[in-house]
Amino acid sequence: EVQLVQSGAEVKKPGESLKISCQGSGYSFTSYWVGWVRQMPGKGLEWMGIIYPGDSDTRYSPSFQGQVTFSADRSINTAYLQWSSLKASDTAMYYCARTPYSSSPGDYWGQGTLVTVSS
Amino acid sequence: DIVMTQSPDSLAVSLGERATINCKSSQSVLDSSNNNNNLAWYQQKSGQPPKLLIYWASTRESGVPDRFSGSGSGTDFTLTISSLQAEDVAVYYCHQYYDTPYSFGQGTKLEIK
Numbered sequence: 425e426v427q428l429v430q431s432g433a434e435v436k437k438p439g440e441s442l443k444i445s446c447q448g449s450g451y452s453f454t455s456y457w458v459g460w461v462r463q464m465p466g467k468g469l470e471w472m473g474i475i476y477p478g479d480s481d482t483r484y485s486p487s488f489q490g491q492v493t494f495s496a497d498r499s500i501n502t503a504y505l506q507w508s509s510l511k512a513s514d515t516a517m518y519y520c521a522r523t524p525y526s527s528s529p530g531d532y533w534g535q536g537t538l539v540t541v542s543s
Numbered sequence: 544d545i546v547m548t549q550s551p552d553s554l555a556v557s558l559g560e561r562a563t564i565n566c567k568s569s570q571s572v573l574d575s576s577n578n579n580n581n582l583a584w585y586q587q588k589s590g591q592p593p594k595l596l597i598y599w600a601s602t603r604e605s606g607v608p609d610r611f612s613g614s615g616s617g618t619d620f621t622l623t624i625s626s627l628q629a630e631d632v633a634v635y636y637c638h639q640y641y642d643t644p645y646s647f648g649q650g651t652k653l654e655i656k
Contacts, residue, residue, distance in 0.1 A: 461593075468636065468648075468649050468650045469585075469593065471638075471644055471645040473644075483643055486544075486644060487644065521593075527581060527640055528598070528640060529585075529595055529598050529638055530595065531604070533592035533593055533594070534592065535592060
């Protein structure tokens with residue numbers, strides 16, 4: 425059974441760093457892309473970008489380029505999304521999704537990680 | 544960037560009736576190399592992650608009931624639920640994966656009348 429399990433909710437202060445995770449199982453983790461999607465409170469879905477764990481090829485949306493970093497650890501089938509300095513506007517639910525090709529929709533999604541940034 | 548615009552923003556339909564959601568892209572999402580439209584539809588129920596319903600504009604994902612169908616090509620697309628069930632209450636999003644940055648429509652909230 426394909427599963428993507430994301431790390432738990434986080435509460436952080438502005439300026440702090442954060443790394444959230446997405447662990448895949450039930451499929452060949454290095455043969456599929458992992459996409460990241462942001463959903464701000466009460467709002468719609470925003471595509472942040474994708475990473476190919478097989479070689480760490482990444483494609484960022486210009487809206488998120490320089491604001492976040494994608495990475496992956498193939499040895500533990502885990503993809504990461506990280507911030508070096510959080511802002512209140514980063515408060516959102518973040519989803520990872522298995523993506524069969526760089527040009528395809530996410531077919532299996534994680535349960536989401538809620539990030540709250542507040543002083 | 545490709546902008547996806549859905550209509551309506553919200554929709555109330557009686558149980559058993561047809562629901563239709565439209566999606567328009569600011570430029571064509573048709574891949575001429577394979578004649579596929581790089582357009583998907585997602586369903587998001589309250590408190591849950593999105594669920595893939597339709598890809599390539601009209602191909603139903605495995606396990607999705609056949610009351611859900613997608614149509615359209617180029618820049619204009621439609622998601623149709625032929626006979627609305629109570630469990631279909633959700634927000635529906637179209638999504639283009641033709642050109643990065645990929646993008647979603649703003650969502651259509653579907654309720655029971």
